[in-house]
Amino acid sequence: MPDWGKQGFLTQADTEVMAKFLQNEPPAPPELSLQQMKDSWQLITPVEERPVAPETTRDWQNYFIVTLRDAGQVAIIDGDTYEVVNTVDSGYAVHITRMSASGRYAYVIGRDGRLALIDLWMEKPEVVARVQICYDARSVEVSKYEGPEGDFRDKYAITGCYWPPHFAILDGQTLEPMKVVSSRSYTYDTGEFHPEPRVASILASHFKPEWIVNIKETGQVWIVNYTDPQNPSIKMIEAALFLHDGGWDSTKRYFMVAANQSNKIAVVDALEGDLEALVDTPAVPHPGRGANWIDPEFGPVWSSPHLGDPAVVSVATDPVNHPENAWKSVRVTPLPGSGSLFIKTHPNSKWIWVDMTLNSDPVLARTICVIAKDDPAEVHKCWEVSTYGRAVHMEYNKQGTEVWISVWGDAANPGETGEIVIYNDATLEEKTRIKDLITPTGKFNVYNTVNDIY
Amino acid sequence: MPDWGKQGFLTQADTEVMAKFLQNEPPAPPELSLQQMKDSWQLITPVEERPVAPETTRDWQNYFIVTLRDAGQVAIIDGDTYEVVNTVDSGYAVHITRMSASGRYAYVIGRDGRLALIDLWMEKPEVVARVQICYDARSVEVSKYEGPEGDFRDKYAITGCYWPPHFAILDGQTLEPMKVVSSRSYTYDTGEFHPEPRVASILASHFKPEWIVNIKETGQVWIVNYTDPQNPSIKMIEAALFLHDGGWDSTKRYFMVAANQSNKIAVVDALEGDLEALVDTPAVPHPGRGANWIDPEFGPVWSSPHLGDPAVVSVATDPVNHPENAWKSVRVTPLPGSGSLFIKTHPNSKWIWVDMTLNSDPVLARTICVIAKDDPAEVHKCWEVSTYGRAVHMEYNKQGTEVWISVWGDAANPGETGEIVIYNDATLEEKTRIKDLITPTGKFNVYNTVNDIY
Numbered sequence: 001m002p003d004w005g006k007q008g009f010l011t012q013a014d015t016e017v018m019a020k021f022l023q024n025e026p027p028a029p030p031e032l033s034l035q036q037m038k039d040s041w042q043l044i045t046p047v048e049e050r051p052v053a054p055e056t057t058r059d060w061q062n063y064f065i066v067t068l069r070d071a072g073q074v075a076i077i078d079g080d081t082y083e084v085v086n087t088v089d090s091g092y093a094v095h096i097t098r099m100s101a102s103g104r105y106a107y108v109i110g111r112d113g114r115l116a117l118i119d120l121w122m123e124k125p126e127v128v129a130r131v132q133i134c135y136d137a138r139s140v141e142v143s144k145y146e147g148p149e150g151d152f153r154d155k156y157a158i159t160g161c162y163w164p165p166h167f168a169i170l171d172g173q174t175l176e177p178m179k180v181v182s183s184r185s186y187t188y189d190t191g192e193f194h195p196e197p198r199v200a201s202i203l204a205s206h207f208k209p210e211w212i213v214n215i216k217e218t219g220q221v222w223i224v225n226y227t228d229p230q231n232p233s234i235k236m237i238e239a240a241l242f243l244h245d246g247g248w249d250s251t252k253r254y255f256m257v258a259a260n261q262s263n264k265i266a267v268v269d270a271l272e273g274d275l276e277a278l279v280d281t282p283a284v285p286h287p288g289r290g291a292n293w294i295d296p297e298f299g300p301v302w303s304s305p306h307l308g309d310p311a312v313v314s315v316a317t318d319p320v321n322h323p324e325n326a327w328k329s330v331r332v333t334p335l336p337g338s339g340s341l342f343i344k345t346h347p348n349s350k351w352i353w354v355d356m357t358l359n360s361d362p363v364l365a366r367t368i369c370v371i372a373k374d375d376p377a378e379v380h381k382c383w384e385v386s387t388y389g390r391a392v393h394m395e396y397n398k399q400g401t402e403v404w405i406s407v408w409g410d411a412a413n414p415g416e417t418g419e420i421v422i423y424n425d426a427t428l429e430e431k432t433r434i435k436d437l438i439t440p441t442g443k444f445n446v447y448n449t450v451n452d453i454y
Numbered sequence: 455m456p457d458w459g460k461q462g463f464l465t466q467a468d469t470e471v472m473a474k475f476l477q478n479e480p481p482a483p484p485e486l487s488l489q490q491m492k493d494s495w496q497l498i499t500p501v502e503e504r505p506v507a508p509e510t511t512r513d514w515q516n517y518f519i520v521t522l523r524d525a526g527q528v529a530i531i532d533g534d535t536y537e538v539v540n541t542v543d544s545g546y547a548v549h550i551t552r553m554s555a556s557g558r559y560a561y562v563i564g565r566d567g568r569l570a571l572i573d574l575w576m577e578k579p580e581v582v583a584r585v586q587i588c589y590d591a592r593s594v595e596v597s598k599y600e601g602p603e604g605d606f607r608d609k610y611a612i613t614g615c616y617w618p619p620h621f622a623i624l625d626g627q628t629l630e631p632m633k634v635v636s637s638r639s640y641t642y643d644t645g646e647f648h649p650e651p652r653v654a655s656i657l658a659s660h661f662k663p664e665w666i667v668n669i670k671e672t673g674q675v676w677i678v679n680y681t682d683p684q685n686p687s688i689k690m691i692e693a694a695l696f697l698h699d700g701g702w703d704s705t706k707r708y709f710m711v712a713a714n715q716s717n718k719i720a721v722v723d724a725l726e727g728d729l730e731a732l733v734d735t736p737a738v739p740h741p742g743r744g745a746n747w748i749d750p751e752f753g754p755v756w757s758s759p760h761l762g763d764p765a766v767v768s769v770a771t772d773p774v775n776h777p778e779n780a781w782k783s784v785r786v787t788p789l790p791g792s793g794s795l796f797i798k799t800h801p802n803s804k805w806i807w808v809d810m811t812l813n814s815d816p817v818l819a820r821t822i823c824v825i826a827k828d829d830p831a832e833v834h835k836c837w838e839v840s841t842y843g844r845a846v847h848m849e850y851n852k853q854g855t856e857v858w859i860s861v862w863g864d865a866a867n868p869g870e871t872g873e874i875v876i877y878n879d880a881t882l883e884e885k886t887r888i889k890d891l892i893t894p895t896g897k898f899n900v901y902n903t904v905n906d907i908y
Contacts, residue, residue, distance in 0.1 A: 033647065034646075035645060180640045181639055182636075193618060235687040236686055236687075236688065238685055
């Protein structure tokens with residue numbers, strides 16, 4: 001507990017009241033029914049009133065949707081001109097943005113469970129629908145499958161919640177809530193009932209009409225078939241406790257998901273629908289979606305940094321041509337510090353970028369490093385991105401020529417609220433800055449997000 | 455509340471204490487983990503110590519496993535000789551018994567969540583394994599599929615619980631608990647979270663490696679694929695609230711399940727894995743597994759009696775040759791009273807038998823009726839089975855020539871504890887009685903249960 005007594009925030013009497021209050025059994029937070037979601041639903045611009053073709057001459061596929069964390073907003077920034085095309089209200093402290101399979105729509109999920117749908121074809125992109133899906137959310141994804149079983153592109157969205165613990169399926173064009181499924185069940189290992197297993201990352205398969213839904217406290221990966229969303233089919237795979245974030249390997253067959261407090265990467269085979277492997281890692285892997293590249297010694301790998309260890313770990317992902325290495329942690333590249341949240345690369349790049357955002361040293365927290373793919377034993381270069389705040393989350397532009405990095409500042413401190421620093425990926429030289437943004441954190445390039453390029 | 459004050463059981467002071475006690479928020483009943491199930495598991499006779507062929511010269515396929523409700527036992531009775539071959543301890547107030555696909559094993563589930571496995575190949579059938587699966591149970595079923603996806607006969611069992619609300623998958627030969635899945639989720643209609651949706655009836659598909667699991671308070675039918683029991687696949691079908699009991703139509707493609715407090719029969723297509731129809735019925739249908747027969751006017755039908763209405767309702771089940779009638783309630787046959795629990799017929803029989811066990815008139819409660827298949831507008835004949843107790847649950851012998859009916863007596867009243875009355879099905883004449891059984895209720899002929907003949 002913070003020393004609020006010493007600091008003078010609380011008197012002795014205040015402290016005693018607080019101590020007594022804390023000894024009460026906390027009440028269960030409220031549930032949220034499908035009907036309540038529907039009641040909160042706002043269809044601001046019906047589908048028939050939206051553009052039938054892009055109204056803008058900008059390359060909307062090169063837009064970046066940038067979380068302005070403390071403002072409860074996102075900025076839509078033109079990746080070619082660096083102009084802020086619009087800033088719109090979203091939920092609070094947006095966790096992620098995902099695009100519809102066509103890229104036209106951006107789905108923005110706040111930690112407060114508020115979901116906003118933005119139409120990027122508008123001259124000035126605006127929120128066309130909103131809905132409150134829960135009270136504490138982290139994930140949103142879309143249906144991406146097109147094939148013999150149907151064309152589901154731009155059809156459905158799915159949200160994952162921490163509280164109430166559930167996922168919900170929504171109409172992808174309007175956000176109308178269609179279905180809610182509880183994640184409450186038993187832990188995969190001891191079969192203990194867990195009353196609030198949080199829904200962490202969700203990924204859409206490119207090959208099947210399925211979402212991969214990660215349930216944190218039960219350690220289960222649920223493969224949800226969405227061909228009949230009112231009557232979904234779910235395969236419940238035993239994996240590892242504390243599943244959190246992850247991404248595809250380069251073939252998009254294997255989903256690499258960090259089991260963060262278990263210090264493992266779980267490898268899920270999305271084609272077979274089963275657990276392929278569990279890989280031990282250092283403390284608390286946090287890959288975001290990870291980074292795919294070709295290691296000169298070990299072949300195709302997928303890499304993750306760690307919150308609890310100063311290391312990028314690369315896991316070999318090619319069981320066909322490098323079976324002896326597959327699903328092993330083949331390389332550890334040391335970093336100057338731990339506290340990493342994200343890693344990023346691009347197929348055209350010779351670099352892997354990594355942050356150390358939550359390092360307790362303020363200098364390291366604003367430092368990023370790059371690793372050279374052709375010499376990955378050590379970091380190639382590290383530097384401070386700014387003189388204040390934390391450096392967080394790298395994203396490539398559509399062309400794969402620039403890397404955008406957020407400086408997460410202090411919303412209450414004018415001049416240091418935050419900015420985006422843009423680097424030339426080839427030279428690692430700074431190109432420009434987009435200044436005076438309110439606490440920018442995650443940012444999602446339309447093209448790269450649609451195509452799962454990382 | 456009973457008039458315990460007037461009757462002198464409670465003083466005024468007692469009543470006040472009781473009233474105060476009842477105003478307390480009841481504590482949540484305890485959970486039960488997979489580990490606790492495993493801890494309760496007793497493998498009394500390992501597989502390798504069991505017979506390799508039937509040890510008995512009796513026709514064990516014509517055994518009846520008879521619930522002795524208040525004794526917490528089942529009797530194994532020879533259907534040819536009427537001898538009680540053995541009486542074994544089971545759970546309390548056994549709800550149902552199911553046989554393994556070969557018929558060799560009987561799975562007996564008590565309302566107290568205790569499951570017993572009986573090996574019918576033994577000279578004297580005994581319990582070979584026990585396990586506590588929950589605190590309040592109603593259902594057990596086995597894996598019956600054999601085909602291109604594998605041979606699952608005698609391989610797995612599944613139990614359904616009221617509390618904790620879950621289903622569990624067990625090794626079919628040993629009862630070792632393998633997997634537990636919570637039924638807690640959202641109601642199918644308003645999407646309201648339900649903290650304790652009870653698992654009601656479970657049926658094994660004959661055509662697919664699947665169980666059909668009925669979740670009462672959420673109104674969902676879950677089709678559970680058991681080919682990979684540690685990682686089960688579940689299709690969650692929206693049906694109707696208060697799903698309870700039911701059985702196959704004559705083709706075993708359609709599962710007819712009563713949504714009892716909704717006054718509906720839900721028809722689930724086990725081949726397509728979806729809801730085929732909802733049929734309105736009178737108050738509180740309670741079919742057991744129902745009765746399949748050919749109505750002279752409407753073709754193949756499946757019939758259910760009702761707890762809340764004096765009527766047998768027949769639903770047409772042949773969409774191929776009688777599409778105009780399919781899934782309609784085509785006939786209502788009036789009964790002298792309501793309170794029915796069960797109905798039964800046999801393909802070789804000209805009769806449909808029905809009880810009125812829970813009728814408040816003690817004469818009707820011990821009366822059964824038969825309906826003639828060739829003249830089903832009215833009941834053919836009704837009669838009292840005994841001079842005491844309640845007549846409940848009819849079961850045919852293997853040959854389909856006899857009907858066995860339980861007289862559910864009073865365990866504390868010697869001479870009237872209960873008996874089984876056996877009728878010649880062709881003549882409706884009484885053949886014999888098996889006397890002095892302790893509150894017999896349900897009874898399950900091995901052959902008819904394995905083959906779903908009803």
